[in-house]
Amino acid sequence: MRYPVKGKLIIVEGVDGSGKSTQIHLLEKWLRYIGMPVFFTEWNSSETVKEITSKGKKKGLLTPITFSLLHATDFTDRYERHILPLLRAGYIVLADRYVYTAFARDVVRGCNPYWVRHLYDFAVKPDLAFYFKVPVDVAFERITKNRPKLKYYEAGMDLNLSNDPYESYRIFQGRIVEQYESMIKPEKFVVIDGTADIEQQQEMVRQKVLAMIPAKLKEAWV
Amino acid sequence: MKKIQEGRLRFYGHGIPYFEDTEVRGKLVVIEGPDASGRSTQIGMLTSSLEAAGHAVLNTGLKRSELISEGILEAKRNFAIGRKTLSLFYAADFADQLENKIIPALRAGYIVLADRYIYTLMARSTVRGISRKWSHSLFGFAIVPDLVFYLDVDPNELVHRVFQKNTFLDYFESGADMGLSDDMFESFLIYQARIGREFHRMQKRYNLTIIDGNRPIQEINADLQKRIDDYLASSTQKPRPDTN
Numbered sequence: 001m002r003y004p005v006k007g008k009l010i011i012v013e014g015v016d017g018s019g020k021s022t023q024i025h026l027l028e029k030w031l032r033y034i035g036m037p038v039f040f041t042e043w044n045s046s047e048t049v050k051e052i053t054s055k056g057k058k059k060g061l062l063t064p065i066t067f068s069l070l071h072a073t074d075f076t077d078r079y080e081r082h083i084l085p086l087l088r089a090g091y092i093v094l095a096d097r098y099v100y101t102a103f104a105r106d107v108v109r110g111c112n113p114y115w116v117r118h119l120y121d122f123a124v125k126p127d128l129a130f131y132f133k134v135p136v137d138v139a140f141e142r143i144t145k146n147r148p149k150l151k152y153y154e155a156g157m158d159l160n161l162s163n164d165p166y167e168s169y170r171i172f173q174g175r176i177v178e179q180y181e182s183m184i185k186p187e188k189f190v191v192i193d194g195t196a197d198i199e200q201q202q203e204m205v206r207q208k209v210l211a212m213i214p215a216k217l218k219e220a221w222v
Numbered sequence: 223m224k225k226i227q228e229g230r231l232r233f234y235g236h237g238i239p240y241f242e243d244t245e246v247r248g249k250l251v252v253i254e255g256p257d258a259s260g261r262s263t264q265i266g267m268l269t270s271s272l273e274a275a276g277h278a279v280l281n282t283g284l285k286r287s288e289l290i291s292e293g294i295l296e297a298k299r300n301f302a303i304g305r306k307t308l309s310l311f312y313a314a315d316f317a318d319q320l321e322n323k324i325i326p327a328l329r330a331g332y333i334v335l336a337d338r339y340i341y342t343l344m345a346r347s348t349v350r351g352i353s354r355k356w357s358h359s360l361f362g363f364a365i366v367p368d369l370v371f372y373l374d375v376d377p378n379e380l381v382h383r384v385f386q387k388n389t390f391l392d393y394f395e396s397g398a399d400m401g402l403s404d405d406m407f408e409s410f411l412i413y414q415a416r417i418g419r420e421f422h423r424m425q426k427r428y429n430l431t432i433i434d435g436n437r438p439i440q441e442i443n444a445d446l447q448k449r450i451d452d453y454l455a456s457s458t459q460k461p462r463p464d465t466n
Binding site: 110115121 | 305
């Protein structure tokens with residue numbers, strides 16, 4: 001079922017260490033400051049599902065399909081409960097990672113790309129999708145600098161790319177970047193240079209967001 | 223004993239890329255039907271006779287995965303859970319069993335008797351307003367069983383069997399979440415009739431064999447046993463027929 005949606009959906013995508021979370025956090029602060037009705041949601045955070053996913057991850061029990069389905073369950077729980085109702089109510093919904101994360105990760109893990117896309121075909125398209133582009137080495141540096149140990153699935157160890165978690169992580173992230181890059185055009189991502197200064201990036205993000213918010217919504221809330 | 227011929231795993235949809243070209247010697251037989259339709263009794267009897275005939279048999283069912291079943295129980299207690307969310311939860315539970323139990327057993331040459339399969343999950347979703355197309359695509363990773371039986375029991379007969387077993391009607395099996403009727407008894411009859419209709423609708427697409435479940439246990443058992451024996455006999459000579 002498709003409902004008329006009054007609100008706006010803004011999402012950020014990019015590999016770990018691309019700086020997307022920092023940027024969406026700053027965007028949220030600003031929108032709240034100017035009095036917009038905002039809701040923020042992030043990947044893998046549904047109370048109902050998170051626990052099971054993390055249990056499965058700890059025990060190394062997940063296959064690519066169950067990994068994909070549990071993340072879809074998590075997403076759908078947040079979607080049915082928060083994202084869609086709030087969009088219908090006229091909120092600006094900010095999502096740190098959206099369906100594209102699944103399209104990238106699940107496919108790299110070995111799921112069929114069409115199957116994954118069908119799974120999420122009920123989800124509304126974002127009004128704005130930012131992709132934070134950084135060279136794999138930069139993202140790798142940012143993540144591993146303060147991290148003594150990488151988690152099993154985070155490093156893509158289930159893919160048997162390398163016995164060394166750091167090497168595995170680097171290859172895994174490289175493949176995810178490839179998937180993201182292939183989506184830039186068809187999914188109309190707004191590409192942000194994730195190596196630029198934080199302030200510069202935020203400036204770009206805000207310009208795009210301002211241009212998109214309907215005058216009516218601005219009048220009503222600002 | 224004659225050796226059962228090898229076959230390749232076949233999927234309903236896009237499948238599981240990393241299991242493509244997997245050769246299996248075992249057979250997957252599914253028994254579908256509502257609660258109290260006699261599924262587990264029949265599976266017990268079939269297991270004994272197949273084992274007596276020298277086959278290795280594995281029993282599986284829904285909501286039995288170590289990983290996810292607990293989460294589903296938890297989620298069902300939480301009435302705010304969305305319908306698509308619950309569908310996906312069940313699909314994850316099913317996938318876990320498919321990959322970790324069913325496929326390995328089939329590769330090892332077992333006859334797998336499944337107490338319910340994706341059809342129940344799809345029927346439940348459809349009657350709750352989720353599109354058939356979405357469900358079909360979701361379960362594109364499921365393998366096509368060799369045989370699927372649906373124990374078709376009249377809801378008015380079924381309700382008596384439920385009371386013999388439980389003395390109360392289960393909330394979800396009565397569709398009480400759907401607001402069909404204020405009266406639970408009435409709701410059960412409407413809900414079970416809808417689920418039954420959905421199974422009949424799926425019959426052709428998924429090659430379901432509809433078994434009259436209103437008959438006595440022994441009679442149903444003889445019917446199922448014969449159909450399974452015939453199938454096993456035929457598959458020792460020629461590759462399994464295409465069911466798509």
